[in-house]
Amino acid sequence: MESLFAAYEPEVHGHRTEVVVEPLAQRHLDACVALAVQREGGDPTAWRTVLESGLDATDRATFVGLVDGQLVGYSTIAWLAPAIGHPKSAAQDGWYLLGLVVDPSFRRLGVGRRLTAERLRWLHGRTDRVWYFVSSANQASIDLHTEFGFRLSAENLDFPGVSFTGTGLLFGADLTADDPGVARGVVKFWKTDKGWGAISSAELPAGRDAWAHFSMIEAEGFRALREGQQVLFRYHAAEQDSFRFVADWVRAIED
Numbered sequence: 413m414e415s416l417f418a419a420y421e422p423e424v425h426g427h428r429t430e431v432v433v434e435p436l437a438q439r440h441l442d443a444c445v446a447l448a449v450q451r452e453g454g455d456p457t458a459w460r461t462v463l464e465s466g467l468d469a470t471d472r473a474t475f476v477g478l479v480d481g482q483l484v485g486y487s488t489i490a491w492l493a494p495a496i497g498h499p500k501s502a503a504q505d506g507w508y509l510l511g512l513v514v515d516p517s518f519r520r521l522g523v524g525r526r527l528t529a530e531r532l533r534w535l536h537g538r539t540d541r542v543w544y545f546v547s548s549a550n551q552a553s554i555d556l557h558t559e560f561g562f563r564l565s566a567e568n569l570d571f572p573g574v575s576f577t578g579t580g581l582l583f584g585a586d587l588t589a590d591d592p593g594v595a596r597g598v599v600k601f602w603k604t605d606k607g608w609g610a611i612s613s614a615e616l617p618a619g620r621d622a623w624a625h626f627s628m629i630e631a632e633g634f635r636a637l638r639e640g641q642q643v644l645f646r647y648h649a650a651e652q653d654s655f656r657f658v659a660d661w662v663r664a665i666e667d
């Protein structure tokens with residue numbers, strides 16, 4: 413069993429790689445069970461039962477992250493009702509981000525970020541508020557979620573069925589109809605042969621554009637953009653070549 417949390421290394425900035433995110437399917441189960449056991453320990457058969465039971469559920473969904481076809485991460489969202497039997501818990505009933513795990517050999521490549529972006533997109537329109545709890549010792553995870561608008565809601569959390577290393581923290585984020593994390597922009601240029609380009613937007617600081625890789629484009633089939641195209645995109649601060657912002661999701665809003 414690996415150590416529970418990633419070492420906190422804020423000064424190290426990861427590279428980005430192409431990550432494909434898919435809903436968990438039967439074909440992913442062996443690799444997903446192996447990753448779960450590697451991180452959390454426990455009985456593989458029990459893990460398989462838990463993961464399999466989520467395949468057709470309406471109150472939970474698991475997503476997997478694939479790099480070059482290899483399953484390297486998974487994450488779940490579930491509707492939980494912590495208040496039942498625990499009226500004093502600060503945690504409310506609602507949708508929770510759960511169990512984000514990335515294979516230690518594939519960390520700092522943007523897998524956790526992509527899995528989180530996809531889960532929030534899935535929840536968009538299903539709820540206005542999303543929750544996430546974490547150990548106070550897990551600063552790597554806290555930084556990752558802060559990027560997506562999660563803010564501290566309660567400390568010393570008592571969450572039924574969960575024991576925390578250190579203390580438990582509860583974070584919440586708003587997913588309002590016009591998602592504030594989504595910006596509007598225009599494709600400044602696009603290098604189809606290289607698979608990347610730049611997006612300019614009034615929502616970025618003056619003089620700054622966002623670097624965008626084709627793997628971040630939400631589209632069927634061949635993913636590319638073209639100069640002048642209007643897009644919706646999410647971005648975060650990161651260094652990539654001369655850029656200071658990197659898109660982690662892009663959707664064209666006109667053809």
Ligand SMILES: CC(C)(COP(=O)(O)OP(=O)(O)OC[C@H]1O[C@@H](n2cnc3c(N)ncnc32)[C@H](O)[C@@H]1OP(=O)(O)O)[C@@H](O)C(=O)NCCC(=O)NCCS
Binds near residue numbers: 417515520553
């Ligand atoms: C936390 C975890 C899921 C992050 O996955 P990851 O794929 O390595 O994360 P990403 O590459 O997408 O990182 C996105 C951002 O999160 C932050 N981050 C992630 N890992 C970090 C670390 N070890 N130290 C500091 N910041 C970190 C950074 O801001 C990072 O951006 P950057 O690389 O551009 O600086 C992974 O370390 C993991 O599986 N840990 C063990 C399980 C766990 O703790 N899960 C969370 C439970 S709530």
